[in-house]
Amino acid sequence: MREQQFTLMKPDGMIPVRFAFNFPAFDGMCHEITATLREHQTSADPSWLAGQWPAVKKGLDYMIRRWDPDEDGMLAGPQHAMDGDQGGTTSWLGGTYLCALAAAVKMAGIQNDAAATVRYERILKAGQVNQDRALFNGEYFIQIPDSTPRQDYLTGCYIDQMLGQWWALQVDLGWLYPRPHVQAAMGALFRYNFRTDFREFKQAPRTFCDECDAGLIQGTWPRGGRPKPPTASSIPKKS
Numbered sequence: 001m002r003e004q005q006f007t008l009m010k011p012d013g014m015i016p017v018r019f020a021f022n023f024p025a026f027d028g029m030c031h032e033i034t035a036t037l038r039e040h041q042t043s044a045d046p047s048w049l050a051g052q053w054p055a056v057k058k059g060l061d062y063m064i065r066r067w068d069p070d071e072d073g074m075l076a077g078p079q080h081a082m083d084g085d086q087g088g089t090t091s092w093l094g095g096t097y098l099c100a101l102a103a104a105v106k107m108a109g110i111q112n113d114a115a116a117t118v119r120y121e122r123i124l125k126a127g128q129v130n131q132d133r134a135l136f137n138g139e140y141f142i143q144i145p146d147s148t149p150r151q152d153y154l155t156g157c158y159i160d161q162m163l164g165q166w167w168a169l170q171v172d173l174g175w176l177y178p179r180p181h182v183q184a185a186m187g188a189l190f191r192y193n194f195r196t197d198f199r200e201f202k203q204a205p206r207t208f209c210d211e212c213d214a215g216l217i218q219g220t221w222p223r224g225g226r227p228k229p230p231t232a233s234s235i236p237k238k239s
């Protein structure tokens with residue numbers, strides 16, 4: 001699967017979403033990079049990574065040029081994910097970016113690529129500081145949007161805010177954000193987003209679960225600031 005994705009990579013480093021569309025999925029590109037480290041970790045062939053490393057670098061360099069040109073670890077511009085476009089920096093997509101950077105640092109070390117190690121580690125460390133400072137509100141991680149409104153959640157408590165951190169722990173990359181802040185965010189998700197059932201809860205634009213199921217609401221706004229329409233309930237549009 002990793003080899004297939006990289007085979008479809010465009011000359012500039014962009015991986016087309018779902019093999020078919022001439023635009024990238026931001027989250028998908030991050031996951032391809034992190035998953036390459038995972039495949040290396042679970043492979044019996046230590047030489048496999050060397051064949052993928054040039055494509056990993058090309059893909060990550062494309063992401064940096066497009067979404068983090070000042071290399072401060074803070075994203076800007078529309079990022080296609082979840083069948084829609086988010087903007088600015090979130091710990092949801094920003095965290096998956098930090099995880100991809102951390103995975104690339106690890107792989108660069110394995111490949112003895114000193115220049116890549118230095119560059120990606122510098123961006124990673126800047127992003128860890130800048131994102132935590134800008135996004136953590138003392139309880140959970142919010143969004144700092146672009147000036148152009150998109151499918152934003154702003155001050156919301158969003159279900160995937162720690163997705164990149166989950167990835168990082170799966171592949172032994174440690175803490176992307178301060179551990180107490182991660183624990184606080186997970187506690188906020190349980191406090192504000194978890195429901196023991198979905199009776200008398202309007203599910204839109206379609207039914208996602210049985211009303212007797214327990215689960216998390218995609219987004220809540222315990223401190224107000226819910227946009228219209230929010231990411232969590234808007235009908236996705238292709239960019």
